Amino acid sequence: MRQTLVMGNWKLNGSKTMVAELINALKAPAAETSSVAVAVCPPVLFLGQAQALLTDSNIALGAQDADIHTQGAFTGENSPAMYAEFGVHYVLVGHSERRTLHGESDAMVAAKFAAVQQAGLVPVLCIGETLEQFEEGETRAVVERQLHEVIAHCGIDSLANAVIAYEPVWAIGTGKTATPEIAQNVHAAIRGYLAGQNAEVAAGVQILYGGSVKGASAAGLFAMEDIDGALVGGAALQADEFAAIIRAGA
Numbered sequence: 001m002r003q004t005l006v007m008g009n010w011k012l013n014g015s016k017t018m019v020a021e022l023i024n025a026l027k028a029p030a031a032e033t034s035s036v037a038v039a040v041c042p043p044v045l046f047l048g049q050a051q052a053l054l055t056d057s058n059i060a061l062g063a064q065d066a067d068i069h070t071q072g073a074f075t076g077e078n079s080p081a082m083y084a085e086f087g088v089h090y091v092l093v094g095h096s097e098r099r100t101l102h103g104e105s106d107a108m109v110a111a112k113f114a115a116v117q118q119a120g121l122v123p124v125l126c127i128g129e130t131l132e133q134f135e136e137g138e139t140r141a142v143v144e145r146q147l148h149e150v151i152a153h154c155g156i157d158s159l160a161n162a163v164i165a166y167e168p169v170w171a172i173g174t175g176k177t178a179t180p181e182i183a184q185n186v187h188a189a190i191r192g193y194l195a196g197q198n199a200e201v202a203a204g205v206q207i208l209y210g211g212s213v214k215g216a217s218a219a220g221l222f223a224m225e226d227i228d229g230a231l232v233g234g235a236a237l238q239a240d241e242f243a244a245i246i247r248a249g250a
């Protein structure tokens with residue numbers, strides 16, 4: 001049985017006050033629904049504050065990106081080993097905003113995936129097609145290509161210690177959630193692709209959906225066989241909305 005995982009990606013949002021208020025407001029809903037795994041990914045600067053606030057809670061900490069190096073002359077970067085010191089458990093790799101705004105290639109994403117695992121942390125591999133690719137019917141080919149690069153670089157077994165997040169780019173921040181049926185079709189295709197290489201890994205890996213998930217849309221998505229949770233952007237910044245998504249997973 002795959003556990004439902006609800007993860008908040010705060011992107012470039014937050015302040016010391018907001019981090020304290022939001023985390024404190026999420027502790028009770030997360031504790032009440034202990035069957036659901038909950039995680040938050042604040043901006044790097046707030047990881048230390050978040051780690052302190054999350055002591056004695058069942059909310060895990062995540063980071064939004066990582067460099068492939070452990071240390072060295074890489075101005076502005078943060079390494080998975082540094083995250084580990086701050087109690088980080090999950091690290092997003094290959095978010096579409098990184099792929100688009102920072103030109104991250106599939107090969108770079110695979111290298112980040114490997115670096116995160118080498119530090120003992122769990123990569124959350126973000127994949128998904130653009131609107132144009134969706135309209136051209138290329139969704140499956142795109143996500144398989146994105147998965148293939150990681151499998152070629154790290155091996156299929158690496159996905160036994162990872163999470164996949166399917167985030168159609170056209171659904172991110174647009175208010176256009178994929179319908180549960182559209183999302184389920186892609187999730188099933190992803191699992192099927194993995195099953196062709198290792199059935200056990202395919203059956204065990206959590207595949208999250210991301211893209212305009214709200215409290216009202218979460219239950220319909222979570223009811224689908226291959227949707228194991230959500231990676232939430234905008235709604236993760238509002239305690240009530242995020243709590244509703246957590247409860248929908250219970």
Ligand SMILES: O=C(CO)COP(=O)(O)O
Binds near residue numbers: 095172231
């Ligand atoms: O990109 C996302 C999470 O990583 C989704 O963002 P929204 O929930 O704001 O659409």
